[in-house]
Every structure is written in structure tokens, then in C-alpha cells.
Amino acid sequence: MAPGFNDGENGADSSPKSVHVNNPxxxxxKEDILYHFNLGTSSHNLPQMFGDVKFVCVGGSPxxxxxxxxxxxxELKLGDPKDEFPNICAGTDRYSMYKVGPVLSVSHGMGxxxxxxxxxxxxxxxxxxxxxxxxxxxxGTSGGIGLDPGTVVITKQSVDPHFLPKFExxxxxxxxxxxxxxxxxxxxxxxxxxxxxxxxxxxxxxTMCTLDFYEGQARLDGAFCSxxxxxxxxxxxxxxxxxxRNIEMESSVFAAMCKLSGVQAAVVCVTLLDRxxxxxxxxxHDILSNFQQRPQILVGHFIKKRLNASQKS
Amino acid sequence: MAPGFNDGENGADSSPKSVHVNNPxxxxxKEDILYHFNLGTSSHNLPQMFGDVKFVCVGGSPxxxxxxxxxxxxELKLGDPKDEFPNICAGTDRYSMYKVGPVLSVSHGMGxxxxxxxxxxxxxxxxxxxxxxxxxxxxGTSGGIGLDPGTVVITKQSVDPHFLPKFExxxxxxxxxxxxxxxxxxxxxxxxxxxxxxxxxxxxxxTMCTLDFYEGQARLDGAFCSxxxxxxxxxxxxxxxxxxRNIEMESSVFAAMCKLSGVQAAVVCVTLLDRxxxxxxxxxHDILSNFQQRPQILVGHFIKKRLNASQKS
Numbered sequence: 270m271a272p273g274f275n276d277g278e279n280g281a282d283s284s285p286k287s288v289h290v291n292n293p294x295x296x297x298x299k300e301d302i303l304y305h306f307n308l309g310t311s312s313h314n315l316p317q318m319f320g321d322v323k324f325v326c327v328g329g330s331p332x333x334x335x336x337x338x339x340x341x342x343x344e345l346k347l348g349d350p351k352d353e354f355p356n357i358c359a360g361t362d363r364y365s366m367y368k369v370g371p372v373l374s375v376s377h378g379m380g381x382x383x384x385x386x387x388x389x390x391x392x393x394x395x396x397x398x399x400x401x402x403x404x405x406x407x408x409g410t411s412g413g414i415g416l417d418p419g420t421v422v423i424t425k426q427s428v429d430p431h432f433l434p435k436f437e438x439x440x441x442x443x444x445x446x447x448x449x450x451x452x453x454x455x456x457x458x459x460x461x462x463x464x465x466x467x468x469x470x471x472x473x474x475x476t477m478c479t480l481d482f483y484e485g486q487a488r489l490d491g492a493f494c495s496x497x498x499x500x501x502x503x504x505x506x507x508x509x510x511x512x513x514r515n516i517e518m519e520s521s522v523f524a525a526m527c528k529l530s531g532v533q534a535a536v537v538c539v540t541l542l543d544r545x546x547x548x549x550x551x552x553x554h555d556i557l558s559n560f561q562q563r564p565q566i567l568v569g570h571f572i573k574k575r576l577n578a579s580q581k582s
Numbered sequence: 583m584a585p586g587f588n589d590g591e592n593g594a595d596s597s598p599k600s601v602h603v604n605n606p607x608x609x610x611x612k613e614d615i616l617y618h619f620n621l622g623t624s625s626h627n628l629p630q631m632f633g634d635v636k637f638v639c640v641g642g643s644p645x646x647x648x649x650x651x652x653x654x655x656x657e658l659k660l661g662d663p664k665d666e667f668p669n670i671c672a673g674t675d676r677y678s679m680y681k682v683g684p685v686l687s688v689s690h691g692m693g694x695x696x697x698x699x700x701x702x703x704x705x706x707x708x709x710x711x712x713x714x715x716x717x718x719x720x721x722g723t724s725g726g727i728g729l730d731p732g733t734v735v736i737t738k739q740s741v742d743p744h745f746l747p748k749f750e751x752x753x754x755x756x757x758x759x760x761x762x763x764x765x766x767x768x769x770x771x772x773x774x775x776x777x778x779x780x781x782x783x784x785x786x787x788x789t790m791c792t793l794d795f796y797e798g799q800a801r802l803d804g805a806f807c808s809x810x811x812x813x814x815x816x817x818x819x820x821x822x823x824x825x826x827r828n829i830e831m832e833s834s835v836f837a838a839m840c841k842l843s844g845v846q847a848a849v850v851c852v853t854l855l856d857r858x859x860x861x862x863x864x865x866x867h868d869i870l871s872n873f874q875q876r877p878q879i880l881v882g883h884f885i886k887k888r889l890n891a892s893q894k895s
Binding site: 363496530 | 603605606607608645675676691693694699702703709744751754755792794795797802803804805808811813831842864
């Protein structure tokens with residue numbers, strides 16, 4: 270067993286960790302159709318297709334997740350980055366999924382509801398496939414607060430618009446509060462990878478997760494805006510004081526669901542702009558494209574390191 | 583002026599209705615980059631590209647919105663349904679957009695945050711393009727309650743998981759409650775279209791809008807489930823008693839934002855299953871595909887009728 274593969278919060282335990290589902294109803298189902306992936310337990314041999322998965326990288330954009338699998342294939346010497354990797358979810362346009370060796374790359378669209386649908390089906394998929402010792406990392410984009418654009422932020426805690434580390438899930442009309450804790454150990458490991466690379470700024474900080482990109486993130490450029498530049502700056506200053514270094518739209522439910530399923534998880538997002546200085550994404554396509562490769566490079570380095578450690582042990 | 587083009591809630595007013603933005607900051611911006619569409623006021627001539635738009639149809643799936651533009655092109659005799667229509671947002675993978683004559687078709691992904699980003703930029707686009715008398719219709723899929731699968735539900739009111747007709751928008755950490763009223767007149771007009779077609783069941787009812795597909799909609803087949811079949815049935819029975827006939831994930835913010843921008847709006851969703859009888863989508867691909875065409879057929883008929891009335895007047 271590789272040291273890298275059992276270092277959740279209880280590093281001493283070396284038994285393989287499965288992916289938990291917490292749903293007694295699943296046992297009584299003859300088959301489980303993962304509708305938004307166009308996969309299922311009757312139609313597909315999930316253990317054969319996915320049993321060897323150890324790293325799952327997820328991100329909003331299907332193009333970016335395809336680019337990631339090409340990049341990681343080259344890094345792990347498992348393929349040519351120019352190869353066309355088949356989209357495992359080709360039968361649907363809801364999500365895209367690619368695999369090379371132990372790495373799975375899945376798109377999740379934008380916002381909490383979109384990533385939550387994907388994660389329900391991903392967690393069931395990993396469970397049905399009997400995967401063990403899986404690490405899930407969200408590689409995304411975000412707006413930064415007080416950081417140079419292009420800085421990669423590794424999330425310490427995902428906080429809500431009141432800067433509290435919780436996610437509210439409505440179940441049968443009742444609100445259940447869930448923790449958004451992420452693995453501190455994994456965050457430190459990723460920060461170390463950023464330092465080793467030395468190619469771009471990397472920081473650990475809190476990430477604010479919102480349900481809206483415009484009014485929800487204090488932008489002044491939406492279709493509707495009822496507050497002033499000063500109100501915006503005050504709110505972002507409060508966020509900064511609470512340790513928030515970037516803002517995105519998926520980390521809270523991602524952290525909550527990964528924790529419930531017992532999977533080690535991290536959020537690694539590049540900042541595309543400094544929200545203290547503006548709201549619009551005015552940088553050139555080339556600059557934004559370069560920024561978006563940074564979480565991929567950092568996580569690629571991390572995966573290589575873990576796999577090397579595993580081969581040595 | 584066609585009668586069909588000015589019949590908001592105040593049918594007597596025959597002056598052209600513009601699309602409102604409620605944001606004083608927009609006036610002072612040199613350019614407005616609609617980032618998630620890969621469009622902008624400096625890079626594109628929006629009035630020339632979109633000034634004639636009268637009908638905007640939106641739906642979650644990019645494939646379905648492409649199929650819709652092909653269908654409506656044929657129906658309006660503006661093109662061959664087999665034609666390839668260019669994706670106006672080809673430079674991004676966040677949304678897809680197609681146009682033929684006065685009809686714009688835009689995908690919005692899944693969930694409130696995803697459709698909200700799209701609507702902020704769509705409302706600004708229509709405003710910048712000086713569009714008037716625009717009708718926006720969401721054509722989507724949903725889970726039905728007590729209806730035969732394949733029934734098309736026209737939303738009377740969009741309600742939250744407590745069955746209340748409101749949408750909560752968090753702005754600078756404070757919750758603002760917005761109305762989810764839709765045009766009753768337009769809903770009746772669409773119901774009438776369903777009757778005229780006589781091809782499938784059409785109903786008017788309340789639509790519950792949730793932030794989650796699994797636990798949020800009382801499904802028993804997610805990765806996590808802490809309630810029983812009886813709890814689920816009780817919750818859905820309460821929903822039914824409150825007039826809810828289907829459940830989806832976008833209608834509340836859609837209704838709220840269209841109302842704020844003064845645009846007449848409707849939600850037309852087909853039910854893919856009866857949630858009282860199950861949770862999984864087990865119908866064949868062909869049946870589900872047929873169901874998904876129904877809102878397109880209904881809205882296609884409506885658009886033809888309005889355009890005919892406009893030509894006669």
C-alpha cells in the first residue's frame with residue numbers, strides 16, 4: 270500500500286478505504302441507472318471500466334476536462350497528449366468523462382446543483398466499481414480577492430456568503446446543515462507541489478461559494494444591481510478579513526458530499542482576476558487560457574508524485 | 583403592431599416594450615463583455631445580430647436547443663431542419679446559442695446558478711440589441727407528480743421546496759425575496775396551443791423548483807438518503823395538495839429574473855416519469871427522446887400562431 274493512498278485524516282490506518290454511499294435503498298435496486306452519465310450497473314461493467322481509478326479530477330468546463338486528460342496522459346507517459354480520448358459519457362450532453370490509467374476526468378457544469386447531480390452519480394459509480402483509496406480534486410476557475418490574477422488558491426475551508434464553513438441541503442423541505450471540511454493534509458501536500466514547481470503563485474485560503482455569479486458575488490456588471498461600488502468593496506473587505514481569498518460556485522457541496530462519502534478531497538482554483546480591481550474578465554484569451562492550465566499543472570505534479578511514492582513502497 | 587407582441591399583463595398598452603436592466607453601473611462601462619457567451623458590445627454588433635429577436639427559447643441541454651432551432655426553422659419555413667445552424671457561442675463551452683429569424687435558442691445547463699448566469703447575460707444582450715416585445719420560454723424536462731409520463735406541464739406558479747411562490751437571492755450576504763410570478767395570459771395561450779395540437783396531454787400546474795435532483799426532490803436513489811419511501815410519498819403528497827404537478831431545477835430564478843426585466847415569460851416542461859411511482863428514468867431512449875420533443879412542438883405551434891397573427895394585423 271502506498272503511503273500516499275491511505276493518508277486521509279487518519280494516516281495510521283493502512284486498510285483500503287472504500288467510497289461510502291449512505292443509502293439503504295440502493296441495495297434493493299435491481300439496477301442503478303446513472304442517468305446523467307448515460308451509464309448503469311446493468312448496461313455497463315463498472316468494476317471493469319473504473320475499478321482502478323485512484324484520482325478523480327472534476328471541473329466545470331468539458332473542454333478543460335478533455336484537455337486535462339490529454340495533459341495527464343502525457344505526464345504519466347500513458348498516451349500522447351495529442352491523442353483523442355473517447356468521452357465515456359458520449360451518449361449524453363450533460364457531462365463529459367475521460368479516463369487514462371488511474372485518472373478519471375469529469376466535467377460538472379456551473380453551480381452547486383449541477384455539480385451535486387454529478388457527484389451523486391460519481392460517488393455511486395465509484396462505489397459500484399469497488400474503487401478504493403480515491404482522491405477527488407476540483408480544478409476550477411474563480412475570482413480572487415487581493416491576489417495577483419493567475420494565483421492558484423488551494424481551499425482551506427469552503428465558506429458560505431456569511432463566511433461560515435457550512436452547506437445547507439434542503440431535504441423534504443427541511444434544511445440540513447453539512448460540514449464543508451476538506452483534508453488539511455491534502456491541502457498542504459498540494460501547496461508543497463506548488464512550491465516545488467515554482468512556476469506560479471500558489472496560496473492556501475478560504476473559498477467563498479455562492480449560488481450566483483453576479484449579485485451573489487457583489488459584481489457591478491450584472492443585469493441587476495442595487496448596491497454601490499462602496500457596498501461591494503465593503504463586502505469583499507469583510508470576506509478578506511474572514512480569510513476568503515477566492516470566490517467560486519461549487520466548493521461547498523463538493524466538500525460536503527466528498528466528506529459524507531469518506532473520500533479525501535481538495536479544491537484547487539486559479540483566480541482569473543482580482544475582484545477588488547474589477548468585475549469583468551478583460552484579459553486576453555491567451556492569458557486566461559494560460560491561467561486555466563495552472564491547476565492542471567499543479568494537480569498533474571501531485572498525481573505523479575503520489576504514483577512515484579506508490580511504486581517505491 | 584401585432585396583438586401577440588404587446589399582450590403582457592397590460593394588453594391595452596401598444597407601445598413597444600423594451601428589455602429592462604436595473605443596473606445604473608452599466609451606463610458608465612465602455613464595453614460590456616458577456617463572458618459566458620463569448621460575446622461583447624465592442625467585439626460584436628449586437629443590435630445587428632439580435633435586434634429582430636422576438637422569441638427566446640431556453641433549455642438545459644445544448645443538443646436539445648440545437649434540435650429546437652432546426653425544428654423551428656422547418657416549421658417557420660426559414661430553413662431545412664437538416665441544415666447545420668452555427669453555434670453563436672462557438673468560442674465557449676459554457677452555453678450554446680442558435681438563431682433563425684425572430685427565434686433565439688439558448689442552452690442554460692442544469693440548476694438555478696447555471697441558468698442565472700445565462701439570464702444575466704441574455705437580458706443584457708437583448709437590452710444592448712434594443713430588442714422589443716420579447717417573449718422568453720423555458721422548454722425543459724421534469725419529474726411529474728400524479729401525471730402520465732410525457733405530459734407537458736405549463737407552469738402556473740414556480741414554488742420553492744416549502745411550496746411558496748418565491749425565490750431567495752443572496753446579495754452581499756443578505757437574502758432578498760423575489761416574486762416568481764409568470765404571465766397567466768401566456769400560460770393560458772400555451773395551454774390553448776396544446777389543446778389545438780391534441781397530440782399529447784397538456785396541463786397547467788405549479789412547478790416546484792429545487793437546488794438538488796436527489797435529496798432535494800425526495801428521490802430514494804441518490805448516493806445519500808436518510809428518509810423512507812413513506813417520508814417521500816408524504817412529501818410528494820403535500821406537494822400535490824399545494825398544486826405542484828412537476829419538479830425541476832430552474833423555474834424560480836427564471837420567473838424572478840424575467841419579471842424583473844419586464845419580459846413576458848413561461849415555463850413548459852415535459853414530465854419524464856411519475857415520481858409517485860419511481861425515481862429512476864427507466865424508459866427507453868426513444869420514448870424519452872419523443873417526450874423531449876413535446877415542449878418544442880407546443881412552443882413551435884405557439885410561435886407560428888403569434889407570427890401569423892402579427893402578419894395579419
